Amino acid sequence: MDLQTLSNLFATTFSPDPNVRKAGELDIRKVANEEGIITALLQIIATDSVDPAIRQACTVWLKNRVITHYNPDKSTDRVPIAQSDRQSLKAAIFPLLSAVTSHGITVQLSNTLKTLVINDYPDNWPGLLGDVKRLLASSEVREVHAGCVASLEIVRAFRFRQKSDILSGIVVELMPTLVQIATQMLHSVSNASSNINPSSQEIPTMLHLILKTYKTSIIVNLSTHQQSADSLVPWGQLLFAVINFEVPQVAVPADEEERERCEWWKVKKWAYGILFRLFHRYGNPSQLPSTMKKEYKTFADHFVTMFAPEILNIYLRQVELFVSGRAWLSKKCQYQIFQFFTECVKPKSTWKLLKPHFESLVSSFVFPQLSFTAAKEELWTNDPVDFVRTSVGE
Missing domain, CATH: 1.25.10 (Leucine-rich Repeat Variant)
Structure with missing residues (x-):
């Protein structure tokens, strides 16, 4: 034919x-x-x-x-x-x-x-x-x-194949290149942030794909390569840079609902999500199941003492900027921060760092999210199903 x-x-x-x-x-x-x-x-x-x-x-x-x-x-x-x-x-x-x-x-x-x-x-x-x-x-x-x-x-x-040597090999081959590309792209945007083309989606789209790839690779297992400093340090530096990156106003929509779906804020959501996944599943020694301790105990001890405090400090800074009105956070990013703070309560080392900020976080960050505002009342009146969905999601 x-x-x-x-x-x-x-x-x-x-x-x-x-x-x-x-x-x-x-x-x-x-x-x-x-x-x-x-x-x-x-x-x-x-x-x-x-x-x-x-x-x-x-x-x-x-x-x-x-x-x-x-x-x-x-x-x-x-x-x-x-x-x-x-x-x-x-x-x-x-x-x-x-x-x-x-x-x-x-x-x-x-x-x-x-x-x-x-x-x-x-x-x-x-x-x-x-x-x-x-x-x-x-x-x-x-x-x-x-x-x-x-x-x-x-x-x-x-991604779901337990102890897959195939996935471990893929990680070794592709992840070093991906983190290098993502770091270079973010660096180039940071140096020219004032000249960003608001209609250009190439860089945030590729950053989104790269972070999604890394998150997908750690769903079930954290390979030996990914536990090493050669992998953890460059990926950690990239994730910190993404979270700290101030997206220029010209690159995001003015409307808040559209901004939630903006590619740049999807990139940030995945960065927050990766850090929580690393801590929650592999990096919190107090919560490791007995079946995982042999494989991840050394990594968890290192992560909770070296990486978790740095992440916590970055998140506290982001919350400070948000509650003072100097920065905006998407709802999904706020959710990831809440999740990380919840995880920090469990190990003594991170709870010790979080405890001095507990009262201010509850009063300035948590309570406003739980308050029944005029916007929530309007949503409840017009669409109670969507109100329940968004409230549970938050």
């Missing part, structure tokens, strides 16, 4: 006429198992002149097809994707991620990549990490962005 015919066929899948739509879907099913169909779809997705809606439809179908037919269960009658199409997929996925500007298409391609990684890495895709590292080392912003997207999906593919 030629590309134009295939493109027209996918155009029928979002026709307002249900009969046309159903006929199109049936025709697609008839050609779905043909060798070369996926290679053809990749060409359509890569063609800028094709209607974006058609490219999006092709990408969604491709993602679903890869999920169900790349490595189908032998108990089903599904026909596996042909080897030629598999090779085309792996060859085209990174150039496509680098070229597309549509967020919707990027999301679908990212999910497709994760399925490829789950099924083929490392045995059938030994050059995967080398390809990603080349993207991250590129001088082209779009390629670096694609490398960040790929890094997140690769880590996601193995």
